[in-house]
Amino acid sequence: MEARQFFHDSEIPQSEAERPLIIVGNGPAGMQCLVELRRRGFTAPVTLFGEEDWAPYDRVKLSTFLSGSTGFDDLTNLPAELDADVEHLVGRAIIEINPTRRWVEDSLGQRHPYSRLVLALGSEAHIPGIPGTELSGVLRFRDMADAQALMARRLRSTHTVVIGGGLLGIEAAHSLCRFGTNVTLIQHADRLMNRQLDSEAAGMVADSLARAGVDVRLHARVKSVEGRERVEGVRLADDQVLPCDTVVFATGIAPRTALARRAGITVASGIRVNASMQTSNPYIYAVGECAQFQDRVCGLVMPALQQARVAAANLAGDAVSYVPVADSTWLKVLSLEVFSAGLFSDEARGLVHRTLVYRDREKGIYRALMLRAGRVVGTVSVGPWPERQQVLNRISDGKRLWPWQIGRFALTGTLGDHSGQSVRQWPVATVVCQCRGLTKGQLQGYLDQGVSTVTSLKQASGAATVCGGCEPLLDSLCGGEGGIKRTVPGGRALAVIACLSALLLGLALWLPPPAPATSVLDMSLFEQVSRNNVWRQWSGYAVLIASLLLLLMSLKKRFPGLPLGGFSGWRIAHVALGAVALGLLYWHTGFSLGENLNRWLMLSFLGVGVMGIAAALLTRLQASMPALGRLRQGSTWLHILVCWPLPALLAFHILSTYYF
Known part of the structure; x- marks a missing residue:
């Protein structure tokens, strides 16, 4: 029987100076909160809890880990701020919060007092309520444990059905079919990644997936998972049965709110927070996928990191408010670079006045700009696009496009923003790393302090450590070949x-x-x-x-x-x-x-x-x-x-x- 140690309430220190700041969750949002606190000069003791038994890792790269192209060591990227002054406890879930006495209890029964508490609980995989999900051979794809279970399963599976046509479902299907397994991907919507891509871009992804050997089924819904003790097939809504021995659910996420709900903190779809990222209890903050600001729960890395920075700023004594930015997705799917932001979907086309499209089918390039009153309000693309960051900045600043820029885009697929410029010539307020929200001025500050290479700039600032899409821009800022050392043939x-x-x-x-x-x-x-x-x-x-x-x-x-x-x-x-x-x-x-x-x-x-x-x-x-x-x-x-x-x-x- 596991020993449980309890502190009596009288043993909980009451002095504010003796109480550390506690962060529950060592995922991207929790780690970003810690990093930002230290960078703002916050020197009070910090205790960081992680429920998983692993050191913090990059969830974005889980699919490449599953496919075998990335090792475990490449997934971990511990920041310098996670030093000896931070008590980091892994494999220690928090099971109870006492907001009145201000302590948390971990899975070992130990109580830890806090001065302030940050909940970065993240989310869990959503499993639909259909019959058969309890059978052996039903897996999910969300965290490291799921990835390892899939790695153990992929070599003995003859036919795997992946349910869910989002990013994780696509990556799981592609990774599994590389090992000689027949893979069927089922998506209930009319297109893959229906929340991130429009019809044409999603069609390009589906074609690439089909060429890789995945059978893609759109407009399909799973009615039940068939089998006695283990998976034998899935039954679709039209009663067609697909024989299989493995089912992988990648059907979305659900914010983790049970801990906050039990503590009496206000919860809706997520844990409700204000613009300072405070919950209904002023001593408790929430950030990332577990938090709900106004009527929205973020499901992407970029807003989660932005919320973490806002919470850290307020905890450090600076009054900063969270202002949601246009949702953007910047990912590499099946070696295809996909990008979207703002109003881009088929359903949102009624809110725009004009759509500009550029295609180069031989190079696999598709780019679309959605305009309203001459301003860019949305974009979606497939294939490389060096101007992605500039387009995001245009959505944010609301500047009009000039007629010659519209003509240039129609002919060449570019707007000419900062064309040919080194990032050194960009305005200081221009965002370079969208995931971390780092501007050119902030990154230049690191260079002024002696940082000189892309690798050291990534380590010092955290830029290009989430999706990696801005690494060429960092190279340009550091004076690399992407910047001022540009040559013109002839x-x-x-x-x-x-x-x-x-x-x-x-x-x-x-x-x-x-x-x-x-x-x-x-x-x-x-x-x-x-x-x-x-x-x-x-x-x-x-x-x-x-x-x-x-x-x-x-x-x-x-x-x-x-x-x-x-x-x-x-x-x-x-x-x-x-x-x-x-x-x-x-x-x-x-x-x-x-x-x-x-x-x-x-x-x-x-x-x-x-x-x-x-x-x-x-x-x-x-x-x-x-x-x-x-x-x-x-x-x-x-x-x-x-x-x-x-x-x-x-x-x-x-x-x-x-x-x-």
């Missing part, structure tokens, strides 16, 4: 051609035109050709053909599937042909502006040339001076805009020449 050739073109164009415009000869014998070769109607006609044709070729070559970036080399080679050829076109134009006109529409035509030609030269030079210079990114974008767009009148002006010029 940049030197661009610069040489642009400089020569600028020099010759400048000389042609600066030098006075040659005076007309007084006799035929004194005429120069240029004047003889320029006054010859046949030569003038052919030089005009050459300018027209060069202009059409330049227009066609500019489409290479819009249609990357075109053959004959990559974009960088076509860009060099485009600039070289532009220089030739300027020479032909000089041969045809001597850069004489002419009158009426001819004057506008010449000005348009010269404007296109000048802006093209500027864009080429800035493209090369941007590699070493990222701050020129916006200037380069502006010159490129001006180069395109000045082209617009050319077709109409050329048509009028040709018609007027032949008509008269």
Whole structure:
């Protein structure tokens, strides 16, 4: 029989200074609360309780652990704040809270007094109330114990049914089918990850899952788990029976509230908290998946960590209020990067005014922006997207998109925010690590203190230790290849051609035109050709053909599937042909502006040339001076805009020449 030790109430110290702050739960929210307390100079004693027998681990990586691509040591990431001054008790569940006397009792029967109490209890796997869930072979996928049970089961299972098409269900199905097991994934909704993706993005995930060998069943509902003592199959709502020997439930979560409810703390769906993360008892706080702020219980890591920071700030004496941000999901599913935030789902499309979509099926890229009154209110994407963090910032700050940004997104899938910039050039208030809520200014503070590498910055700040999606941004901030050390393929050739073109164009415009000869014998070769109607006609044709070729070559970036080399080679050829076109134009006109529409035509030609030269030079210079990114974008767009009148002006010029 297990010994139980109790303190009498008289033995509980009453001095506030003798009572530690207690955090119940060593998951992401509890650990973040501890880290933030220490960073804010909170030096009082802290006791940290963990119910599981494991050291704190990264739940986000459980699926990679299940698949065998990540070891247990890679899951643990103990912060420096978890030092000898913190009493860390693992395998010690808290079973009772006495709010009046301010102590908690653990599973060994020991009572621990507290000055303040933080409940980071998390949630537990939700198992639907259907017959057969008690049979042997019914598992869940939520924590380390579940992952180990699945690892032991995967080698002997011949057919596994995974119920639940959320992230955990998808990852479990994919991990299990890698070991020769037939896997069926059942989702009651019309698409996978229906809370994180829209129909098109979810379809791309489903296709990838099917290619991996998983049988995906949508619009399906499990009526019961069949079998006598162990699982033999699942019965669907249409009475179809799928034979199987293992059933894995990944059907959502339920906040852990029983402990708070027994203590008389106000509970609804979760433990009710105010903007300071205080419960109905002012000495008790709640954060993460067990807490309910207003009418919402968070089920994602990012808001849980944000709540932990707010609670720690108030415990340290700073008045900070919790302001929910737009829910965002930034994950890697089946090697696909999926991202969503704000109003993005099919059901929310009625709340937006316009949806912008960019697709590149060959590269597996899908990006959608939801706009309301010209502002980004939601987004969803599949595939790599370097601008994800900037898009999240746009949802937060509510800035309007300019028309050229909308056009750029439709053509290239990018908005151009901070394009080509090192993170060093970003505003200090820009969020870099969304999961931890760390801004560029906060991370720069660590660099100013002597941190110099991405690894040390991750350890010091905690950035990129949850989902890892912002690690390239940290590399950029530290001056890595993702930042200022950017190279432009063919940049030197661009610069040489642009400089020569600028020099010759400048000389042609600066030098006075040659005076007309007084006799035929004194005429120069240029004047003889320029006054010859046949030569003038052919030089005009050459300018027209060069202009059409330049227009066609500019489409290479819009249609990357075109053959004959990559974009960088076509860009060099485009600039070289532009220089030739300027020479032909000089041969045809001597850069004489002419009158009426001819004057506008010449000005348009010269404007296109000048802006093209500027864009080429800035493209090369941007590699070493990222701050020129916006200037380069502006010159490129001006180069395109000045082209617009050319077709109409050329048509009028040709018609007027032949008509008269």
